[in-house]
Amino acid sequence: MEDYINAGDSQIFxxxxxxxxxxxxxxxxxxxxxxxxxSFTMSLAGTxxxxxxxxxxxxxxxxxxxxxxxxxxxxxxxFTLANTGRRSVSVTLTLNGTDASQFSVAPAAVTxxxxxxRTFIVTFAPTSAGSKSAAITMTHNAAGIPLSVTLRGQxxxxxxxxxxxxSVTELTMSNTQVNxxxxxxxxxxxxxxxxxxxxxxxxGSDASQFSVTPVRVILSAGRSRVFxxxFAPTSAGxxxxxxxxxxxxxxxxxxxxxKGKSTSSLSVTAGSREAALLxxxxxxxxxxxxxxxxxxxxxxxxxxxxxxxxxxYQLPEATKVxxxxxxxxxxxxxxxxxxxxxxxxxxxxxxxxNEEGDRVGSGIYFYRMQVGxxxxxxxxxxxx
Numbered sequence: 001m002e003d004y005i006n007a008g009d010s011q012i013f014x015x016x017x018x019x020x021x022x023x024x025x026x027x028x029x030x031x032x033x034x035x036x037x038x039s040f041t042m043s044l045a046g047t048x049x050x051x052x053x054x055x056x057x058x059x060x061x062x063x064x065x066x067x068x069x070x071x072x073x074x075x076x077x078x079f080t081l082a083n084t085g086r087r088s089v090s091v092t093l094t095l096n097g098t099d100a101s102q103f104s105v106a107p108a109a110v111t112x113x114x115x116x117x118r119t120f121i122v123t124f125a126p127t128s129a130g131s132k133s134a135a136i137t138m139t140h141n142a143a144g145i146p147l148s149v150t151l152r153g154q155x156x157x158x159x160x161x162x163x164x165x166x167s168v169t170e171l172t173m174s175n176t177q178v179n180x181x182x183x184x185x186x187x188x189x190x191x192x193x194x195x196x197x198x199x200x201x202x203x204g205s206d207a208s209q210f211s212v213t214p215v216r217v218i219l220s221a222g223r224s225r226v227f228x229x230x231f232a233p234t235s236a237g238x239x240x241x242x243x244x245x246x247x248x249x250x251x252x253x254x255x256x257x258x259k260g261k262s263t264s265s266l267s268v269t270a271g272s273r274e275a276a277l278l279x280x281x282x283x284x285x286x287x288x289x290x291x292x293x294x295x296x297x298x299x300x301x302x303x304x305x306x307x308x309x310x311x312x313y314q315l316p317e318a319t320k321v322x323x324x325x326x327x328x329x330x331x332x333x334x335x336x337x338x339x340x341x342x343x344x345x346x347x348x349x350x351x352x353x354n355e356e357g358d359r360v361g362s363g364i365y366f367y368r369m370q371v372g373x374x375x376x377x378x379x380x381x382x383x384x
Contacts, residue, residue, distance in 0.1 A: 019048025055144025056085025057112075066124040067154040075124045079149060081138065082117035089142045093120065095151075097134035102126050103151050105136055126155030163192040163249035164219075170257040173231040178262050182231045183347055185310055186256060187302060188245065190219035196249035200227060202258070204241035209233050210258050212243060225307045228347070233262030297369045297376035300350075304381035308351040311336070311367055311378070318342045322370045325350055325380075333360060336367075352382050 005011050019025055029042040060080040069075040083089050092109045104123045112118050126132060132153040139146045166188050173182040190196045199216045211230045219225055233239060238261050245254035296314040303309060311323065323337035334355055336348040350367070353359055362384040368377040 015044065017044075017046040019046065022048045024048075055140070055147070056083055056087075056142050057089060057091070057138075057140060057144070057147060058082045058084060059138070059147050059149060061149065063150045063152070064122055065152045065154075066122075069124055069126055069153060069155050071126050071129055071155055071157055073125075075153070076121055077124075078119050078121050080117050080119050081112065081147075083112040083114055083142075085142060086114050087142075088113050089140050091118075091138050091140045094137050094139070095134055096137060097151075099132035099153075100134045102132045102153060102155075103134050122149075122151060124151075124153040124155075126153060129155050129157040131155075163190065163251055164196060164198070164245070164247055164254060165189045165191055166245065166254045166256060168256060170259065171229055172259045173229075174261040176231055176233055176260060176262050178233050178236055180232075182260070183228055183345075184231075185226050185228050185301065187224045187226045188219065188254070189224035190221055190249065192249050193221050194249075195220050196247050198225075198245055198247045201244050201246070202241050203244055204258075206239040206260075207241045209239045209260060209262075210241045223306055224302075226302065226305070226310060226349075228310065228349070229258065231258075231260040231262075233260060236262050295369075295371050295374045295376070297378060299378055300367065300380055303379075304383045305352075306383045308349050309380060310347050310349055312345065312347045313369055314345050315341060315343050315371070319371050321346075323348050324368050324370075326366045326368065327360075328364055328366075333365065337369075350380070 003011060015029075017025070025046045025048060027044040029044055030039060031041070032039045058081070060082075064077050064079065066075040066077055081091065088111055090109070090111045093105050094108075095103055095105060102125060104125070106121050106123075107118075110118050122136070124132070132151075132155060134151045136149040136151065137146050138148065166186060168186045171184045171186060173184055176182040188198060196219045197216070198219060200212050201215070202210050202212060209232060211232070213228050213230075214225075217225050229243070231239070239259070241258040243256040243258060245256070247253065293316060295316065298312045298314075300309045300311045313321075313323075315321065318341065320340045321337050322335070324332055325334040325336065326332055334350065334353065336350055337346075360382065362382055365380045365382060366377055367380060368375065
């Protein structure tokens with residue numbers, strides 16, 4: 001090119017580099033003039049870069065995290081792959097990395113039409129606890145390099161359920177008079193998949209003041225059993241013991257703490273029929289009973305039940321009691337009590353059997369207490 005520069009002026013020249021191939025390029029620019037002196041040169045250098053093809057595929061995320069997944073369970077998350085190009089694209093997804101076996105992706109191969117997208121499901125199924133990582137590589141037949149999604153998972157160990165579970169860890173029976181009794185119940189459930197044999201023993205300095213029934217049972221898988229603890233103090237004061245529940249279900253024996261408080265005091269508030277009844281023979285007080293003013297039939301416990309249930313009731317006076325079990329059509333199944341009983345709190349246990357000792361089927365049953373002109377009933381639900 002040729003240009004004129006007036007005296008005292010300057011001229012700016014623009015250089016353009018337009019490589020037609022990749023790699024380093026060099027040239028020399030020579031300035032020839034009609035002024036005094038020699039012509040002069042300028043070295044030119046440039047590097048040509050091959051064009052980078054842009055992929056028409058875009059992924060919605062590049063990192064998937066699935067935390068707090070229990071061992072041998074699953075977590076799922078999804079991501080989307082969009083084809084923004086003008087042609088269909090075939091995509092193949094593969095898992096790689098140290099923990100690739102802990103993850104899966106579906107579908108593993110798809111064809112995505114132009115302008116469409118596709119959702120993929122990633123499943124994390126850990127077989128051991130700890131942090132897991134892998135990656136999904138998406139190869140395709142479009143321009144550009146493969147895409148990838150990083151996978152991270154945190155697996156936590158399975159919390160094993162105790163094979164046997166007891167409903168309470170402590171039983172307290174207070175204000176029980178010497179030579180009288182108090183009763184409370186608790187239950188044991190077998191959470192394992194096999195039958196378990198349990199043996200219950202009373203230990204401790206005051207073990208002789210307590211008793212438990214039954215003392216040995218076989219619990220079927222998934223079943224529970226009710227146990228009755230009786231506090232029968234022979235002297236006044238605070239008593240304590242423990243129930244040790246041994247079993248063959250694995251793990252340590254279960255323990256229930258027993259506490260009782262007995263008294264020999266015979267105090268009566270004048271005119272308080274509900275508070276106490278003082279009986280005397282020859283001027284010597286024999287005992288004080290906390291009695292209700294009326295006959296009371298309590299709801300059975302537990303309800304529903306599958307092994308046995310306890311029906312408790314209170315009598316304000318000594319009388320004959322009849323307690324029966326009936327089915328839905330009114331047929332008598334079992335007579336639990338048919339005797340003369342003293343004024344006190346009483347309990348009867350039904351083990352789900354009829355008069356012949358055969359186990360009855362699941363369903364709704366009724367219990368009825370008849371005391372003279374007084375009659376009361378309740379509903380039981382037996383589950384097998």
